[in-house]
Amino acid sequence: MKKQIQNELEHQEAYLLLSISKKEMYAVPAGYFTAKKEDLYDLGDNEYTVPENYFEQKKASLVEIMEKDVPEKALPKAKTIHLKRWISIAAAVTVFAVSIPILNTINFQNQPIAQSTDFQKILNEESIFSDDEIAFLTNSSDDYFYDSFLVETASNELKNDDLEQIENGSYFDSVEYL
Amino acid sequence: MFLLNISLKLASNKEMSRQLIDKRIVELLQSNEPKKAFRLAVDEYTESIYWHLRRMVHIHEDADDLLQEVFTKVWQKLSSFQFKSTFYTWIYRIATNEALSFLRKKRNKVIHLSTSDEDLHLEQKLVADSLFNGDEAQLKLANALNTLPEKQKTVFHLRYFEEMSYDEISKVLNVSAGGLRSSYHLAVKKIEEYLKQAV
Numbered sequence: 001m002k003k004q005i006q007n008e009l010e011h012q013e014a015y016l017l018l019s020i021s022k023k024e025m026y027a028v029p030a031g032y033f034t035a036k037k038e039d040l041y042d043l044g045d046n047e048y049t050v051p052e053n054y055f056e057q058k059k060a061s062l063v064e065i066m067e068k069d070v071p072e073k074a075l076p077k078a079k080t081i082h083l084k085r086w087i088s089i090a091a092a093v094t095v096f097a098v099s100i101p102i103l104n105t106i107n108f109q110n111q112p113i114a115q116s117t118d119f120q121k122i123l124n125e126e127s128i129f130s131d132d133e134i135a136f137l138t139n140s141s142d143d144y145f146y147d148s149f150l151v152e153t154a155s156n157e158l159k160n161d162d163l164e165q166i167e168n169g170s171y172f173d174s175v176e177y178l
Numbered sequence: 179m180f181l182l183n184i185s186l187k188l189a190s191n192k193e194m195s196r197q198l199i200d201k202r203i204v205e206l207l208q209s210n211e212p213k214k215a216f217r218l219a220v221d222e223y224t225e226s227i228y229w230h231l232r233r234m235v236h237i238h239e240d241a242d243d244l245l246q247e248v249f250t251k252v253w254q255k256l257s258s259f260q261f262k263s264t265f266y267t268w269i270y271r272i273a274t275n276e277a278l279s280f281l282r283k284k285r286n287k288v289i290h291l292s293t294s295d296e297d298l299h300l301e302q303k304l305v306a307d308s309l310f311n312g313d314e315a316q317l318k319l320a321n322a323l324n325t326l327p328e329k330q331k332t333v334f335h336l337r338y339f340e341e342m343s344y345d346e347i348s349k350v351l352n353v354s355a356g357g358l359r360s361s362y363h364l365a366v367k368k369i370e371e372y373l374k375q376a377v
Contacts, residue, residue, distance in 0.1 A: 025312030025320070026232050036242070037224050040249045044216035 200265040212256050227273045234277040238309045248273045267349040300324050322372040330365040337362050
């Protein structure tokens, strides 16, 4: 009782402090609560129903699925992870082994022909080239042809016909190299 | 003192009547008659829960939607009611949580307004609302309440309008009664200051 009086006094104190009427400041449409209560009763009346023994049957079927699935799924999962790891390691080793000769081939193909060891071997075996020519050819084959062309044009002075042939691309057919 | 005595007697009668109804609801639940228990709860609590929601959210349509939500939850959870608290504090707890959650969602949706803009916004809404009967002082009170932090506002509502004891509020909000007491007094002071400035 003492507690209740204390509560009430505190409440009265707040009420006096605010000096505001406690009359309800909000209103509701006419007949709202009667209609609302009818609506709310419906919540309790419209119960959802399930077929007879639905939950028992559902539980039994779920337990059955669990019993079937658990042993089959648990073990292969672990194996799959294990195998996947070995497959990826084996694949990495194979790729590495195969890539070495391929990389070598790519290197050879990218090397200028004149600088390749095979080309030098051929030149050495054929006796028609002197040592100086071989050295010149293996130095830069493009420069060799270009320089010889310059020598040709400088020594003989190009004629008008020659210039035309050069432009046509047929000049090189008729030029005699050194 | 005379007024205080009358007020205490009325409060006491109201309290007793509520306790009897709660006892009956519990009995019906224990005897596996949830439909009857629910109907009794609707009869007893529809109006008080509505007013509690309305004072918190201000607009009738919002309060109406929330009332529906609250009783839907009550019906869904009725079977799991564990009789640890009274039915009264349990249903108020559901209602308060629904209202707070609604206000949080609403606040997140609205583009940030300054406090004075918010006051103006609420004042305009209430003045335009045909279902607002309050006088100027009550309009100011609604504005003042709107400036309070969420916790203080809720405590003030339950104590001032619902006239709940601190023990009951502590069960609704799951906060210690001592903390609630200081929270309520702080709210009263703030409202008082706001009203002085507004006048």
